[in-house]
Amino acid sequence: MAKTLDKKTLKKSFNNWFFWNGCSQQAESMLGMAFGQSMAPVIDELYDTREQKAAALKRHITLFNTESQVGSVCNGIAIGMEEQLANGVGTAESIQEAKVALIGPTSAIGDSLWVATIIPLLLTICLSISSSLTSAAWVGPLLYIVVYPLGTYFLSWTIFQLGYKAGLEGVQRFMASGQLDKIIRAVTILGLLVVGALTASFVTCSLNIDIKTATKVFDEATQAYIDGSISVFNLDNLLNTVFPKIVPLALTVFVYWLYTKKNWKPLVIMLLILVLAAVLTAIGYIPTIGAFV
């Protein structure tokens, strides 16, 4: 008689993964132990003898890594294959190979689609709500607390089941059909537009060079001319008339270049930004050319 997993076992396996995938993350097996915990209820139900269970558990605590929210499809696929194996179809090696093959694409999709696009997008929407409702700024975070975990749980569970039902071939067929590429490409367009707008809205960087000349200025309060200064050359204003916010844009592209082309670590880039900020602030205090004096 063919063995079929109980729906409860599937849910238990999914919950084990969803909540505890990062619990014991480390450099040796990455999410391996967490994957093992996710597979444990499945293995317990499918196999009878201690030897069979040991063999199955061993192959699921090995190196595994993915973006775990979208990567739940891997668990679904592995469970489907393990179920087939218990019914005498397939080999243990093919399950291993499938897992290793899934690490790359699922990490890439999860990181670029979910982590780098959906999260910043949702945060930005909540942020806009908070900034516009100054007296009720708590609405933004509250919305995020409700929408993000629930939405992600639903998505993650759906693609977990998809992996289980469609299996490796089904998921690969879906990937090969170009449908997924199209979706990713379309979401990337959305992501690029949003990141462009975010850069323009939130990255600020001033060169703080503002050469002033001493002159008499009209003082509204006293209705008289007093000693003061007017700006004759403001570098930021000049650059902004050429292309608005060109300095923040240049800084962002420079960071991108350091990160992708020069392989600088984010922490090192951060230190560079700290130094730049210190230098630019210091320029602002230089007599006769600084913006702050």
Place this chain on the structure above:
Amino acid sequence: MTMAQVILIALFIYLAAIGSIVGNTIGWYCLGRPLVASFVVGIIMGDVQTAMIVGIPLQIAYLANVTPGGAVAWDLSYATYIGTAMALAMKGTVSSDAALIGLAFTGAGIGGVVGGTMWNVHYALDVVLNRWAERIAANGDAKKMWMPNIIGGQLIGFACRFIPAVIVLMAISAGASAGISIPDWFIKGISSFGSMMAALGMGIILSFLIKKNYDWAVFLVGFVLVTYFGLGMMSVAVIGVLAATIFYQIIDRKEAY
């Protein structure tokens, strides 16, 4: 800060870390986001209004703080919980919102460094758990498979995060009682650092998104929608969804990839 507030905030610093007991979706990606973190600290310290004043710029600076491949450069949960707590604890010493935000970034800097170090300790210690997991697997004890992952991982995680957080928060609390004030030039510098930091996040996000050269043009369309047309983020998001829908319909797979 009272001791109870210190303990509660430290508890949330642990919960909002990568791999805490509530899972990364609820922890790192939700409680760990500065917008949410400042809200939580605001509730604990009884001043949500002030907490949100610093939460918004912190969220902007760390908007793109994601963790590609588990490489934590900057520990967000440590940074923002401690940053907000510091701003609220020392708000009596400053007179403007800008100075308050400067305080938050200072606290975030301290927290980020401590947190980043503790994450590396946590990551290294977890390796030992593999031996435990291997032993359970070899015995075929499927029902015990959760123990190294949850008991082991959480004991190490809790120790690495909760205890240092309590120490840092108590130090800030003591500093606040001693009445430390921060000079104007420092606040100007740290505020400009905060807004330049947003460039780091954007640069890293771009590294995920830029696949083809013409992607730069799409990115710049988003940029000029704000600089030339003055659109808000909500409007750009709507335009983005429409553009993505149209793109999806007209795209030819071979051309796109």
